[in-house]
Amino acid sequence: MGELKRAVGLMSGTSMDGIDVALLATDGRETVELGPFLSVSYDPDFRERLKAGLETAKTIHERHERPGDLADLERDLTLRHVDAVNDFLKQNSILPGDIDVIGFHGQTVLHRPYAALTVQIGDGQLLADRTGIATVFDMRANDIAHGGQGAPLVPAYHAALAARLEDRTSPVCFVNIGGISNLTYIGPDHEIIAFDSGPGNTLIDQWVEENAGVPYDQGGRIASEGTIIMALADRYLDHPFFTSDMRRSLDRSDFRPPAADEAGLHDGARTLAYVTAASVMRSAGHLPAMPKCFIICGGGRLNGAVMEDLAEMASRHGAQVLTAEEAGFDGDAMEAEAWAYLAVRSLAGLPLTFPGTTGVARPMTGGVLARTIRA
Structure with a gap:
């Protein structure tokens, strides 16, 4: 076991609902000691600014560009993270x-891996200066620069968690259902394969916000009153993303919610919940073997319709579905924990990404270190 470092991880994901803060003590390898967690919600006005920022970011051609008001948005986003860290401490x-x-993810505003371009706004040096804590940020860029997809990055942490599972049935698959879903397969020989698996909460969130004025379908209650429109579901599931032999990372704009005249509120939500679950299982078909256990993390595990569909689909393959909590973890904290873990790996020069996770040619470290006077 190497030297343990105490790290704070910060995650603002594709759902753009707030900041998750988590503490770990870790050596960046298999030793992980879990600490407390805090979630801080964005106010509605700031969420709208983030959404507008996604549109502005479409004009970016070089990753350091900040057109329009993106520079102001980046500063305000960073200061909200400063406040979140201070409140957490x-x-x-x-x-x-x-x-x-601190491991600082920032906010992804543009992700075009085939154009070798990924942009996460967030000023790591400002965060380090204001908190007095050395900060590792911009952890996707080095992978992209070396031919990787820049995502997903969480699999290195999933592998460390898998080592903590007692009497683990192998192979096991961690599924994070955030705005975009991704999965991590850990085989009997500790082989790690990971990729984005399809739309997660983003379509459901956009649908209910547009049609019911609420930011998300809490517990899947809206979906529970609807019926699956199979023709609409099949339109999503026939997307080339699922049939291609090449796995790639997704941007939240790769899939769009249905048009207003294609479904009612409840049927639309139910159909999109089904699509979220079916996307995971379709993508799992690209793995070397069907997992015997799926561990579901992220906000999607709280949607009853999604979990019901996942359990039914997995059972056809003799697999079980567990929430992160049922497996002994915190499904809300996991991504923020991952960024803490990755920051420690970055400090040690250890790989963050692998050929089996992002398609990069060789295991690759990454991240930019923002030092403080104290550091």
Whole structure:
């Protein structure tokens, strides 16, 4: 076991609903000691600014460009992360000097891996200066620069968690259902394969916001009153993403919600929940073997319709579906924990991505270190 470092991870995902903050003590390898977690919601006005930022970012051709008001948005986003870190430390009676590093994801506003372009806004140096804690950020860029997809990055952490599972049935698959879903396969020989598996919550969130004025379908309640429109579901599932032998990472704009006249509120939500589950299983068909256990993380595990469909589909293959909590983890905290873990790996020069996860030619480290005077 190497030296343990205390790291704070920060995640603002594709759902753009807020900031997750988590603490780990880890050596960046198999030793992981889980700490407290905090989730801070964005106010509605700031969420709208982030959505507008996605449109502005479409004009970016070089990753450091900040057209329009993106520079102001980046600063405001970073200051919200500063506040989240300070609140987290205060609530848990932790001093900044007790933390070795922050892993800062920022907010993805553009992801075009085949154009070798990924942009996560977030000023790592400003975060380090304001918190007094060294910060590792921009962890996707080096992978992209070396021919990888830049995503997913969480699999290295999933592999560490898999090592903690007692009497694990192998192979096991971690499924993170955030805005975009991704899966991590860990085989009997510890082989790691990972890729985005399809639309997660983003289509459902966009649908209910447009048609019911709510940011997400809490618990899948709206979907529970609807019926699956199979013709609409098949239109999504016939997308070349699922049939291609090449796995690739997705941007939230790769799939769009249905038109207003294609479904009612409840049937649309139910159909999109089905698509979320079916996307996972379709994508799992590209793995070396069907997993015997699926561990579901992220906000999608709280949608009853999605989980019901996943359990039914997995049962056809003799597989079980567990929530992260049923497996002994925190499904809300996992991505933020991953960024803490990856920051420690970055400090040690360890790989963050692998040929089987992003398609990069060789295991690749990454991240930019923003130092402080204290550091």
